[in-house]
Amino acid sequence: FKRYKSISPSIDKLHSELSAIVGKKNAVSSLAAREHHNHDESHHTGGSPAIVVWPNSVQEVSEVARACYLNSVPMIPFGTGTGLEGGVIPKTESVTVNLTNMDAISDLNIEDFDVRVQPGVTRKALNREIRNTGLWFPVDPGADASICGMVATGASGTNAVRYGTIKHNVLNLEVVLADGTILNTGGSKRRCRKSSAGYNLTELFIGSEGTLGFITSATVRLHGMPESTLSAVCSFPSVQDAVNTSIQVLQYSIPIARIEFLDNVAIKAVNNFSKLENKIAPTLFLEFHGSEAGAKEQVNQVAEIAAANGGTQFKWAETVEERSKLWQARHDTFYALLALKPGNKGYSTDVCVPISQLPAAIEHSLSIVEKYGILCGIAGHVGDGNYHCLLMLDSDNESEVLRAKMAAEEIGRKAIFLGGSCTGEHGIGIGKRELLKEEVGLETLNVMKGIKNVLDPRNLMNPFKGLPEI
Ligand SMILES: Cc1cc2c(cc1C)N(C[C@H](O)[C@H](O)[C@H](O)COP(=O)(O)OP(=O)(O)OC[C@H]1O[C@@H](n3cnc4c(N)ncnc43)[C@H](O)[C@@H]1O)c1[nH]c(=O)[nH]c(=O)c1N2
Numbered sequence: 001f002k003r004y005k006s007i008s009p010s011i012d013k014l015h016s017e018l019s020a021i022v023g024k025k026n027a028v029s030s031l032a033a034r035e036h037h038n039h040d041e042s043h044h045t046g047g048s049p050a051i052v053v054w055p056n057s058v059q060e061v062s063e064v065a066r067a068c069y070l071n072s073v074p075m076i077p078f079g080t081g082t083g084l085e086g087g088v089i090p091k092t093e094s095v096t097v098n099l100t101n102m103d104a105i106s107d108l109n110i111e112d113f114d115v116r117v118q119p120g121v122t123r124k125a126l127n128r129e130i131r132n133t134g135l136w137f138p139v140d141p142g143a144d145a146s147i148c149g150m151v152a153t154g155a156s157g158t159n160a161v162r163y164g165t166i167k168h169n170v171l172n173l174e175v176v177l178a179d180g181t182i183l184n185t186g187g188s189k190r191r192c193r194k195s196s197a198g199y200n201l202t203e204l205f206i207g208s209e210g211t212l213g214f215i216t217s218a219t220v221r222l223h224g225m226p227e228s229t230l231s232a233v234c235s236f237p238s239v240q241d242a243v244n245t246s247i248q249v250l251q252y253s254i255p256i257a258r259i260e261f262l263d264n265v266a267i268k269a270v271n272n273f274s275k276l277e278n279k280i281a282p283t284l285f286l287e288f289h290g291s292e293a294g295a296k297e298q299v300n301q302v303a304e305i306a307a308a309n310g311g312t313q314f315k316w317a318e319t320v321e322e323r324s325k326l327w328q329a330r331h332d333t334f335y336a337l338l339a340l341k342p343g344n345k346g347y348s349t350d351v352c353v354p355i356s357q358l359p360a361a362i363e364h365s366l367s368i369v370e371k372y373g374i375l376c377g378i379a380g381h382v383g384d385g386n387y388h389c390l391l392m393l394d395s396d397n398e399s400e401v402l403r404a405k406m407a408a409e410e411i412g413r414k415a416i417f418l419g420g421s422c423t424g425e426h427g428i429g430i431g432k433r434e435l436l437k438e439e440v441g442l443e444t445l446n447v448m449k450g451i452k453n454v455l456d457p458r459n460l461m462n463p464f465k466g467l468p469e470i
């Protein structure tokens with residue numbers, strides 16, 4: 001392996017100090033390790049970290065942070081690298097702290113529906129571990145992300161309409177600050193459903209994208225597994241009809257578990273990629289959870305609403321295998337679209353609007369991608385008013401990259417204008433820092449900056465992500 005040639009002399013000194021903390025084999029500056037940690041699943045690019053470390057405990061994370069702090073070297077927390085906003089990509093000479101060696105699942109309280117996970121635990125690993133308890137962890141971004149990474153990005157995914165986003169499912173966090181301080185956001189061992197005690201530091205760290213500290217464990221809520229699960233797809237004459245169906249399902253307070261939209265382009269891609277035969281039309285993927293009678297009642301109500309909007313009869317996933325194939329196909333939409341233009345990179349927008357504004361927002365987005373001539377499929381968690389224009393671009397084609405960036409910005413700006421957000425679940429990362437300013441306003445941004453200054457006065461936690469420079 002080629003060793004990293006540091007720009008600053010302090011990096012070599014820091015490398016020795018980090019090796020002393022985590023062991024030589026867990027503090028690495030090989031090209032392979034550095035390249036493994038210089039990208040996520042997005043189109044964003046940047047540099048490689050100078051050193052990658054794999055701490056094994058919260059004490060080691062604290063000592064690593066302290067060493068970086070004293071040497072004034074930036075730190076980047078790394079989960080599973082499935083992020084879509086470039087959050088793990090170094091923008092300056094940095095140490096990447098890969099937290100996956102810490103993979104304990106502990107404090108499972110079946111009666112209280114909660115459990116504690118370290119950063120190396122992914123959502124699938126947790127669900128495998130607890131599968132015989134009758135409980136499950138429902139927040140599902142599709143990718144098998146680390147749960148602490150999901151906390152860091154404020155993630156959600158397909159089940160949020162029924163079970164809430166990660167925000168609604170976190171009870172407490174253990175955090176290490178830039179200077180090595182270890183704290184529990186809700187107080188040590190707290191795992192109650194409600195608390196009005198003091199400021200809500202747990203929520204402060206949700207969506208903080210590694211800019212405030214390392215999340216070294218999360219105490220999360222679990223849910224009872226539904227007795228009955230029914231999944232189906234239904235296609236519609238127009239985008240508007242599909243979206244109106246989702247809005248009406250919510251207006252009738254039907255407790256639907258998933259209601260996901262794919263447009264024609266996305267359906268075509270998914271059919272090719274996952275060998276499905278869905279009709280090429282605006283489509284809803286649906287899932288119902290409940291008692292047998294309850295789930296069936298929901299189905300009847302939704303089928304009636306869909307039919308009134310011109311929807312076809314539901315095409316059912318009859319077996320467990322068919323059901324997982326259906327949802328795998330939905331989760332693979334991003335890769336299915338990439339397969340339409342091999343070698344391309346995906347650029348996912350992530351706006352979230354008040355649900356009544358969805359039709360206007362999607363219509364505007366379609367006009368924008370047409371204006372800029374970018375191949376785009378739309379996938380949406382429409383029950384939450386959140387959808388993605390999945391833009392496919394050749395990252396070597398400067399004009400296309402620029403056009404995609406302009407399209408994404410216009411789409412984000414329109415969502416903000418409609419009372420929404422430029423990011424419902426992926427985060428600000430590298431690319432939406434200016435939009436954040438427009439979304440929250442200067443006064444709010446200044447308060448955010450103040451908080452950042454208190455927790456990370458040397459600006460060493462994941463710099464150049466999240467907050468824009470003022
Ligand atoms: C195909 C596909 C589909 C989807 C998605 C990705 C892909 C590839 N995602 C995005 C992604 O899965 C999501 O952002 C995860 O929460 C990222 O978790 P990682 O562990 O991979 O974080 P990753 O390692 O990518 O890091 C992301 C950010 O969090 C920080 N971070 C990670 N772990 C941390 C820790 N322990 N402490 C502090 N900071 C930490 C990092 O520094 C970085 O800024 C998504 N998301 C979503 O919400 N809904 C969706 O529908 C989808 N769909």
Ligand SMILES: CC(=O)C(=O)O
Pocket residue numbers: 142157330331333334348379388
């Ligand atoms: C990319 C993403 O977030 C989705 O497919 O839902």
Ligand SMILES: [Mn+2]
Pocket residue numbers: 157381388425
């Ligand atoms: Mn999504």
